[in-house]
Each structure stands twice: as structure tokens, then as C-alpha cells.
Amino acid sequence: MKIKNLKVIGFDADDTLWINEPYFREAEESFCDLMESFMPRHDINRALFSREISNLPLYGYGIKAFMLSMIEAAIHISGRNLPIDVVSKIIDIGRRQLDQPVEVIENVEYVLQSLQKTYRLVIVTKGDLLDQEKKLEKSGLAPYFHHIEIVSEKGPANYQKLIKHLDIQASHFMMVGNSLKSDIMPVLEIGGYGIHVPFHTTWEHEHVDIKITDPKFRQIEQISEILNMM
Amino acid sequence: MKIKNLKVIGFDADDTLWINEPYFREAEESFCDLMESFMPRHDINRALFSREISNLPLYGYGIKAFMLSMIEAAIHISGRNLPIDVVSKIIDIGRRQLDQPVEVIENVEYVLQSLQKTYRLVIVTKGDLLDQEKKLEKSGLAPYFHHIEIVSEKGPANYQKLIKHLDIQASHFMMVGNSLKSDIMPVLEIGGYGIHVPFHTTWEHEHVDIKITDPKFRQIEQISEILNMM
Numbered sequence: 515m516k517i518k519n520l521k522v523i524g525f526d527a528d529d530t531l532w533i534n535e536p537y538f539r540e541a542e543e544s545f546c547d548l549m550e551s552f553m554p555r556h557d558i559n560r561a562l563f564s565r566e567i568s569n570l571p572l573y574g575y576g577i578k579a580f581m582l583s584m585i586e587a588a589i590h591i592s593g594r595n596l597p598i599d600v601v602s603k604i605i606d607i608g609r610r611q612l613d614q615p616v617e618v619i620e621n622v623e624y625v626l627q628s629l630q631k632t633y634r635l636v637i638v639t640k641g642d643l644l645d646q647e648k649k650l651e652k653s654g655l656a657p658y659f660h661h662i663e664i665v666s667e668k669g670p671a672n673y674q675k676l677i678k679h680l681d682i683q684a685s686h687f688m689m690v691g692n693s694l695k696s697d698i699m700p701v702l703e704i705g706g707y708g709i710h711v712p713f714h715t716t717w718e719h720e721h722v723d724i725k726i727t728d729p730k731f732r733q734i735e736q737i738s739e740i741l742n743m744m
Numbered sequence: 745m746k747i748k749n750l751k752v753i754g755f756d757a758d759d760t761l762w763i764n765e766p767y768f769r770e771a772e773e774s775f776c777d778l779m780e781s782f783m784p785r786h787d788i789n790r791a792l793f794s795r796e797i798s799n800l801p802l803y804g805y806g807i808k809a810f811m812l813s814m815i816e817a818a819i820h821i822s823g824r825n826l827p828i829d830v831v832s833k834i835i836d837i838g839r840r841q842l843d844q845p846v847e848v849i850e851n852v853e854y855v856l857q858s859l860q861k862t863y864r865l866v867i868v869t870k871g872d873l874l875d876q877e878k879k880l881e882k883s884g885l886a887p888y889f890h891h892i893e894i895v896s897e898k899g900p901a902n903y904q905k906l907i908k909h910l911d912i913q914a915s916h917f918m919m920v921g922n923s924l925k926s927d928i929m930p931v932l933e934i935g936g937y938g939i940h941v942p943f944h945t946t947w948e949h950e951h952v953d954i955k956i957t958d959p960k961f962r963q964i965e966q967i968s969e970i971l972n973m974m
Contacts, residue, residue: 572842574874578808582835585815589832596828602819605812612802643873644804644896661909664894666874679891 517707517743521682523629524638524663524701526691527646529713530737531637532653533617538580544607545584548600552591562587574666576642581608612645616652619713621738626658628741637662638676638689640696668696670703677704690740695722702728711737747937747973751912753859754868754893754931756921757876759943760967761867762883763847768810774837775814778830782821792817804896806872811838842875846882849943851968856888858971867892868906868919870926898926900933907934920970925952932958941967 528534545562546555553561565587566580573579584604589596629635635658639646643664650656663679665672677684688707691697698708699722708726710733726733734740758764775792776785783791795817796810803809814834819826859865865888869876873894880886893909895902907914918937921927928938929952938956940963956963964970 572839573808574872578803578812581812582808582838585831586835589828592828594828594832596831598819598822598824598826598828598831601815601826601828601831602824605816608812609802642804643894647896661905664873666877675891 517688519686520633520688520707520744521686522634522636522680522688524636524676524687524689525626525659526689526693526697527637527639527649527662528641529692530619530690530697530711531622531655532619532649535713537611537614541580541584541607541611545588545604548603549588549591552593558587558591561591565590575640576645577608577611578642580611581605584608616649618653618655619737621736623655623658625737625740626655629744630658632744634660634680636660636680638665638668638691638697639663640665640668668693668700670700673700673704673706677706690737694724694726698726698731699724702726702731706730708732709734709740709743711735747918749916750863750918750937750974751916752864752866752910752918754866754906754917754919754921755856755889756919756923756927757867757869757879757892758871759922760849760920760927760941761852761885762849762879765943767841767844771810771814771837771841775818775834778833779818779821782823788817788821791821795820805870806875807838807841808872810841811835814838846879848883848885849967851966853885853888855967855970856885859974860888862974864890864910866890866910868895868898868921868927869893870895870898898923898930900930903930903934903936907936920967924954924956928956928961929954932956932961936960938962939964939970939973941965 525531542559542562546558549558562584566583569579569583573582581604585601588600588604626635637650637659639662646662650662663676677687684705688709689697689701690709690711692711692713694710698710701708707730755761772789772792776788779788792814796813799809799813803812811834815831818830818834856865867880867889869892876892880892893906907917914935918939919927919931920939920941922941922943924940928940931938937960
């Protein structure tokens with residue numbers, strides 16, 4: 515596939531530009547360590563996951579939402595019998611996560627450097643703005659991006675708004691990301707290009723089993739393969 | 745003052761378009777009710793406020809940040825001796841706040857209706873995107889706005905970015921809001937217009953004592969007075 519007439523390339527942030535999901539997995543492990551006197555680890559994980567999902571409409575995405583879900587799940591798991599110090603330790607897990615160093619994924623910087631000569635690059639993320647701005651700052655990747663677009667949900671309607679907001683046609687837009695469900699499928703649906711760069715860990719909620727045959731779709735192993743398409 | 749050559753009008757959201765701060769005051773009262781066996785109410789309020797301020801760089805603004813600060817403050821106030829049910833009750837305070845109905849301030853809809861015929865209207869807020877989108881939806885004001893701009897901090901640099909992003913000059917931009925510190929002063933600083941509509945309750949952190957003499961500044965009592973300036 516050679517892609518023509520592109521104007522704007524959107525990049526997902528977490529696990530596309532920098533590593534994120536492994537930190538959530540680590541946090542979940544620490545959470546299980548704190549709670550394992552109450553339940554087997556597998557059940558703790560299920561309880562936390564179901565709390566996160568039921569809280570999504572109210573809390574949205576991001577680490578603060580995750581912290582609140584951990585506290586609620588812990589109270590539930592303990593049968594309302596949770597030592598208050600465990601609440602403090604859960605808060606510490608989240609605070610450490612908010613303060614995590616940013617590890618940029620291999621070749622990302624080189625790719626952005628090349629692409630920004632020809633295209634307007636934006637970050638499209640459903641994370642928390644403060645959090646994502648801090649990560650962008652720490653990552654050293656800020657100079658390559660025109661701006662960050664925060665969306666509450668990555669569905670076709672929000673991508674449509676983004677296209678309108680960027681003042682371009684969908685066919686001038688390409689999205690690069692690690693989630694088929696959030697970064698690729700809704701963009702293909704509105705007529706843009708979608709480049710899937712899988713990351714080794716994907717949050718269960720983002721996982722989909724599907725074969726995509728859209729000619730505007732491509733899956734690559736390494737972000738650097740984008741450069742061969744341009 | 746007659747304002748000419750305007751293209752875009754930015755509106756702060758909370759306590760400019762709809763009522764917000766009284767709900768935080770109410771939440772603080774409920775928090776004091778829960779904690780008053782540990783400390784006098786005034787000291788509880790001080791402890792909560794100082795926790796919120798010290799958490800701002802890590803948590804940012806919004807109700808989830810407020811919930812986490814309440815929990816941390818409560819653990820501290822209780823001398824690490826907090827019954828776990830109080831944590832649940834604090835979470836309930838926040839959840840109720842997230843689910844609050846939206847009360848649009850008097851005359852706001854009429855003013856937006858008039859202005860949107862001539863100007864592009866945007867919301868500029870440092871709240872949480874999901875939260876603000878939900879409020880905008882509930883308020884019925886969504887049709888009047890081009891989009892929501894979420895900023896992590898309302899300083900001159902972020903307004904400058906916004907102006908660039910909107911593809912206009914600062915002199916084509918006017919900001920309307922209830923906070924001199926966040927909505928007005930930084931906008932005047934970069935050369936835009938600032939219209940201050942004080943709200944009866946202002947969060948202590950937003951309060952400034954200052955006389956502004958900038959010719960691009962005006963303070964009004966009622967949002968409907970904007971229509972006389974155009």
C-alpha cells in the first residue's frame with residue numbers, strides 16, 4: 515500500500531508512542547499482593563476488572579479512575595473489612611504510576627522526525643489531559659506534534675468531529691495505534707486510513723478478534739515500517 | 745466598549761455557563777459532616793484545601809481529583825484511624841457530584857443563541873473532558889458550540905496555543921468567564937479580550953484581589969450585557 519494525499523497523521527499515545535500497559539499490569543500485581551489474604555489472585559483481578567468496566571461511564575479512562583476503582587474493588591473484596599492502611603497503599607500505587615518515567619518505544623522518535631517534515635502530526639488519546647501532557651513533556655517527543663486531541667471515547671462520531679475540527683477530509687487522515695477497537699476500526703469506518711502496530715500487552719477491554727480486509731488498513735510489526743508506505 | 749473584528753469567543757464552563765462551585769461547597773459540607781468527630785469543621789476544611797492544592801500538580805482539576813484528595817485528607821485527619829465505611833461515604837459524595845443535574849445560569853442560552861450567528865463559540869475548560877462533555881450534553885447548550893477545548897492549566901502559554909490552534913490572532917479572541925485568574929488575566933496578557941462575569945461563589949484558589957485597567961477588559965454583572973458590546 516502506498517498512501518497518497520495524506521495531510522494529518524494521528525497517533526495514539528499509550529503503548530503506541532510510549533510504554534503504558536505494563537505499568538497497569540504491575541499496578542494490578544501490587545493490588546493483588548495487597549488483597550490476597552481475602553481471595554485468590556485470579557478472583558481479585560476479575561473483581562477489579564468488572565469494577566473498572568462498570569465505572570467507565572462515570573469515571574472514564576486514566577489513572578485517577580483506576581485508583582478509585584481499585585479502592586472500591588478492595589472495599590468490596592474485603593467484605594467492607596479493609597484496614598485503612600491498605601487504602602493508603604492503593605493510593606500510593608496510583609501516585610507512583612502518575613509519576614512513572616516515560617519510556618519511548620523503539621524507533622518512534624526517528625519515525626516522527628521523518629514524518630513531521632511532510633505531515634501535521636497530532637496525538638489522539640482518551641487518557642487524562644494533564645497526564646498525557648506530562649508524559650509528552652517527559653518523552654521529549656513534544657516538538658514533533660502540532661497538538662494533543664483528547665477524546666472521551668474513540669468512536670466514529672468523535673473521529674468525525676476531529677476531522678471537522680482539523681478542517682480536512684477523512685481520506686486525508688491516517689491513524690496509527692495499538693488498539694484495533696479504538697484506533698483503527700472507527701477510523702476505517704469514517705473513510706480514513708488505519709495502521710495497526712500491536713503492542714505485546716493489550717488491555718482486555720480493548721481486545722477484539724477480527725480480520726480486517728479494508729484496503730485502507732494495514733498491520734505492521736514495527737512503527738518504522740510506516741516510512742515505507744509514504 | 746464596542747468590540748470589533750472578533751472571530752472566536754471562548755467560554756469558561758463551570759460557574760460561567762452552569763452552576764458548579766455550590767456543588768463543591770455542598771460536597772465539602774458533607775465531608776465535614778463525616779469528619780467532625782475528629783476535628784473542628786474549620787480545621788477539616790483547611791486540611792482538605794491544603795491537600796487539594798498540594799495534589800494539583802499530580803491530579804489536576806475535576807471531581808476525581810477532588811475525591812482522591814478527600815480520601816487522603818480524611819486518612820490524615822483521622823490519624824490513620826478512619827473507619828472504612830467513611831471511605832465509602834466519601835466515594836458516594838463524589839459519585840453523586842459526577843451524576844449531578846446541570847443547572848444552566850440565567851440568560852446563558854439566549855446569549856449563546858444570539859452570539860453563535862456571528863461568532864465561533866468554544867468552551868475552554870480545565871475540567872475533565874468526560875465530565876464536561878456530559879455536562880454540555882445535559883445542559884442542552886451543545887448545539888451552540890463548535891467544540892470543547894480542554895487545557896491542563898489556564899495560563900498565557902495555553903491560551904497562546906489555543907489561538908494558534910484556532911488559526912486566529914489574539915485580537916480576534918474574547919474569553920468570557922468567572923475567574924479573573926484563569927479566564928481573564930492570561931487572555932489580556934496575550935492581547936485578547938476578557939469579560940469577567942463574577943459568580944457568587946469562587947473557589948479560594950481562584951481568588952485574586954486586583955484592579956484591571958486594560959482597555960480590553962470589562963466586568964459585567966449579567967452575561968446578557970455582552971450583547972450590548974457587540
